[in-house]
Amino acid sequence: MLKILSMLVCYYHADLRKVIVEHLGSLEIVKVNAASLEKVLCEFFEKNNIPWNNLVSMLMDSCAVMRGSKTGLEIRMHQYCPNLLDIDGDSCHHIHNAAKKFSEPFDSYLEKLFSDLQVDHQWSPDQVMYLKEIAMILNLPASSPQRGFVPHRWLSAYDASMATYAMMPAYRVLYYGFLSTADKELYREPLELMYTKYHVNQAGRARIKVVQEELNRKVTNEEEYVLCFTGMTPQGRERKKRVCQKLWHEETTTVLRLSIYMGLLAILKEYVMVFQGSQTLVHKLHDRQLELFLAFMACFVKAEHITQALREMVLEDHMLLPSKEVYVGQEADTFRSQNPNHALLVPFLADVRKAYITTAVYLQKKLPLASPTLTALSALDPLLRGHSQATIQLKRLSGMLRHLLPADQDIQRELVRFNVDLTIPSFKEGESIVEWWGHVFDKPDKYPSLSAMVKCCLSIFHGPRVESSFSLMNEVIEQRSGNMNVPTFNAIQTVKYTLQSRGKTAVQLFRREDVKFGEVDRTLCKNINSAAATYKRQQKMNQKEKQQQQSKYGSQASGSAQQAKKQTAEEEKRARLRHVAKQRKRAMETLVVQAKKKK
Structure with missing residues (x-):
């Protein structure tokens, strides 16, 4: 099967005064291994007369083919470019994999729920309509489960958790109609309590009952039910049973796991x-990774044991917080304090501890917390100018990139001068680092070597930018263009990235030369105006219909799902910060007691 290798290049464009990303090329690959990729890249560089010394760094995912420690592609490239900077792999991939590690002790319990909800509503527009109607009656901001969990992006479990938790009451009301007769009797009282909690009036309750009856028709055997959907498959019935199980029978387990997902x-x-x-944020990589790891460790490790030697730290039992103090999210923490002896609490906390430890070990192994390259790149931060460490780290960086700097210039003298230069403006809040360094680039006679070095560093890839090329690829190569040859695809990608990097749109590209006297397409103008009028009219009708429904069911206009998600995230963050502050205070008290004992 033919595969395509896409290459992006990042560099500082002097005329545009910004760092841009362009499409370097797309190549046909028949067999994917490090040796074949090496051969293809060498042929491409030779054909296009690209010097290997121009290559500052390479960013790839962390699979064995690309970054294997012995025969990976990056190792092979060092024979052509021995001074290639090692900035590790794509850290965002590491974080997604860390989320996957964290979910393993929970046996993908929530991920399966997200997928079931998504599939259950994906091909049922009437069920989606009923769900949104129930959410309106309950005064909940509605969100569709079709935008939920994406299996190959494990951090999407966070977004799915937030959305599912927000819509949990609506889901429970909807799926109550799919319960057996016995289960409906069992959960009738919790349903009534839910109605009371969300102030559902009699009209709303009557409408919900009609919806539930439309979705499900009972038969004589109370342990079985027949769905009124025509053509419902056995898989569909099993899927609804699984969802009902987690929403009603195992509600506490579901909420506890949603809580730890939302918080952690x-x-x-x-x-x-x-x-x-x-944005160009290569100077933030080291600090952000360190902050991430420290914040993660503070959730389950005693503060006094979190040392600076994070890479070598070995987790032992006496270093971990007791189960009653481990951070588990706001909802689970409330449940733990109110039900300390609950039967579900012990296995849940055991799974949480296991998840924390395995994920911490993974992050400790994968994140380059002690990388000298990333530490040196941190000195590019304009806020560090004027500090001695900035000069020291920039000197180290210049040593790594010596082959790209002018041989007849003394960069160390430039660095000393740069650190105290009063003619360079101060860094302003919100200003781009590239724009700020542009002030230095404007002094080529004063800082020739420093400018060359910084331009190289600012062009370093540090995020999943290649993923965007896959998205563009999906827009180009689809079912109708499956036979497109690679050179054509390569040309399309090059044009797309060129327009994107220069900020050009189709309208700007095809605009009239003479705006005042140029020919106007009257038919096009008429269609645009009529389309706008139709859209506005439809919007007013939808708004009026929604207001009528809200008035009928006594519900109020709820905010957007995005606002609700943001508010929940802020509350979880405040709870996590309170947890960290509490543990830090206890750690300080412990250290004070130990110091007194030594005296």
């Missing part, structure tokens, strides 16, 4: 959100 995975998600964007 937020730490990992925050890191990925920083580096998956298009």
Whole structure:
């Protein structure tokens, strides 16, 4: 099977005064291994007369073919470019894999629920409609389960957890209709309590009952039921049973696991959100990874045992917090304090501890917490200028990139001058690091070597930018264009990235030369105006219909699902910070007591 190797290149564009990403090339690959990739890359560089010395670093995922410690592609590339900077693999991939590690002790309990909910609603538009109607009656911001868990992106479990937790009451009301007669009797009182909690009036309750009856038709045997959907498969019936099991029979287990996911995975998600964007943040890699690891460890390790030697730290039982103090998320913490002897609590906390330890070991192994390269790159931060460590680290960085710097210039003298140069403006909050370094680049006579070095460093890939090329690839190669040859695809990708890097749109590209006297397409203008009018009219009708329903069921306008998610995330973050502060205070008290005993 033919495969495509896509290569992106990142560099500082002097005319645009920014770091841009362009498509270098797409190549046909028949057999994927390190040797074949090495051969293809060498042929490409030779054909296009690209000097190997121009290569500063390579960013790939951490599979054995790409970054194997003995025969991986990156190791092979060192024979052509011995000064290649080692910035490790894509750290965002490491974080996604860490989320996967964390979920392993829970046997993908929630992930299976997310997938079942997603599949159950994906091909049932009427069920989605009923779900949103129930959410409106309960005054909940509705979100669709179709935008839930993505198996190859494990941190999507965080987003799915937030959405599922927010919609949990609506899901429970909806799937109550699929319960057997005996189970309906068993859970009738909790359902009534839910109605009372969410202030559902009689009209709303009557409508919900109609919805439940439309979704399910009971038969004589109370242990079985027949769904009214025509063509419902046995797999569909089993899927609904699994969902009902987790929403009603195992509600406590589901909520506890949602709580730990929402609380803990937020730490990992925050890191990925920083580096998956298009901003140049290579100077933040080391600090952010260190902050991430410390924040993660503080959730289950005693503060006094979290030392600076994080890479060599070995976790032992006496270093871990007791089960009643481990961070488990806001909802689970409330349950733990109110039900300290609950039967489900012990196995849950055991799984949480196992998840913490295995994930910490993985992060400790995969994150380059002691990388001298990333430490040196941190000195690019404009806020460090004026500190002696900035000069020291920039000197180390210049040693790593000596082959790219002018041989007749003394970069150490430039660094000393740069650190105290009053003509360089201070870094302003919100300013791009590339824009700030542009002030230094404007002084080529004063800082020739420093400018060359920094331009190389700012061009280092540090996020999953290659993933975006896959998205563009899916837009180009689809079912109707499956036979497109690779050179054509290569040309399309090159054009797309060129337009993207220069900030051009299709409208800008095809705009009229003479805006005032150029020919106007009257038909196009008419269609645009009529389309806008139709859209606005439909929006007003939808809004009016929604207001009528809210008035009928006595519900109020709820905020957006995004706002609700943001509020929940902020509450979880505050709870986590309170936990860390509490443990730090206890650690200080312990150290004070130990110091007094020594005296």
